[in-house]
Amino acid sequence: MSAKTFDIGRAENQDDLNAIGAFRYRCYLSEGMIAPHDGACFLDEYDDLATSQVFRVRSRDSIVGTIRLHVLTKEHPKSATMSAFSDILMPKIDAGMTMIDGARFAVEPGLGALRLSIARQTLRLYATVGKEHAVNYGVAAVADDRVEFYRRLYGFDQLSDPRRYGGLNKKLVLMGVDL
Numbered sequence: 655m656s657a658k659t660f661d662i663g664r665a666e667n668q669d670d671l672n673a674i675g676a677f678r679y680r681c682y683l684s685e686g687m688i689a690p691h692d693g694a695c696f697l698d699e700y701d702d703l704a705t706s707q708v709f710r711v712r713s714r715d716s717i718v719g720t721i722r723l724h725v726l727t728k729e730h731p732k733s734a735t736m737s738a739f740s741d742i743l744m745p746k747i748d749a750g751m752t753m754i755d756g757a758r759f760a761v762e763p764g765l766g767a768l769r770l771s772i773a774r775q776t777l778r779l780y781a782t783v784g785k786e787h788a789v790n791y792g793v794a795a796v797a798d799d800r801v802e803f804y805r806r807l808y809g810f811d812q813l814s815d816p817r818r819y820g821g822l823n824k825k826l827v828l829m830g831v832d833l
Contacts, residue, residue, distance in 0.1 A: 659713050659714065660711055660712065660713055660718075660772075660775050661711070661712040661713070662709065662710075662711050662712075662775065662779065663709065663710060663712070664707060664708065664709050665701075665708040665709070665710065670708075670710070671697060671701055671708060672695060672697075673710070673717060674697075674708055674710050674717065674720050675695035675696050675697035675701075676694060676695050676696075677710070677717040677720060677760065677762075678695075678696040678697075678720060678758055678760050679694050679695050679696040680694075680763075681760035681761065681762065681763055682696055682760065682822070684763045685763065685797075686823060686824065687797070687822050687823055687824055688821070688822060688823060689823060696758075698734065698820060698821070700722065700724070700732070700733055700734045700757070700820075701722060701758075703724070703732060703733075705724055705725065705730045705732070706722055706723070706724060707722070707723040707724075707725075707783060708720070708721075708722045708723075708758075709721055709722075709723070709776070709779050711772060711775050711776050713772075716762075717762075718761065718762040718765065718772050719760065719761045719762065719772045719773065719775060719776035720758065720759070720760050720776065721756050721757070721758065721759045721760075721776050721777070721779055721780065722756075722757045722758040722759075723754060723755065723756055723757075723779065723780065723783050724736075724754070724755040724757065725752065725753070725754055725755075725783070725787045725789060726743070726747060726752070726753040726754070726755055726793075727747065727752050727753075728747055728748070728750075731743075731744065731747050733755045733757060734757050734758075734795075734819065734820040735755045735757055735793055735794070735795045735819075735828070736755070737820070738795060738817055738818065738819045738820065738826070738828075739793075739795070739813075739814060739817065739828045742813055742814060742828060743793065743828075746791060751790055751791050752787065752788065752789045752790055752791070753789055753790075753791045753792065753793055754780060754783060754784040754787070754789040754791075754792045754793070754833075755792075755793050755794070756777070756780045756792070756793075756794045757794070757795065757820075759776065759777075759794070761773050761776065777808070780792065784833055789833055790832070790833055791830060791831070791832060791833060792810075792830065792831045792833050793813075793828060793829065793830050793831075794810065794828075794829050795819050795826035795827065795828055795829070796826055796827055796829055797824050797826060797827070798816050798824075798825070798826075798827055801827055801829065804829050805829075808831060809831050810829035810830060810831045811829065811830055811831065812827055812828075812829055813827075813828040813829060813830045814827055814828040815827070
């Protein structure tokens, strides 16, 4: 699988969101982030916000990666990450920062060594959308065991201790990076 075989696109309708939700469900369930539930789909109210940009990465007609992006401003500060970490993020928004929030990031768990390549393809969307909207700060809520990965590969700093986040079984840590 090479970069040329990736098809990156934005969810454009409910069928797209449902396919991404089913993919997220499998990924998050396999990592113990959520418990099994009826419907086998992992979507939330933030997927339906007008300011949400939900992307999927496909290879050979299968979803292999996804991320939901929010550009956070004074006019549009709503996201799951903001709900969990508003005490840290709202002062930055109130000071005039424009932020990008990457949430519900998932990569197909059965890809072995290819997972890193898919993760990079998916996270490139974060940088691309950030540039399009002239954001100056990026945030992501990540599992404790992923803090070092974000620090080393992307230069993120840890901004919080682990907290409950959006119906997940594991607490997440807020990470931030100057863009």
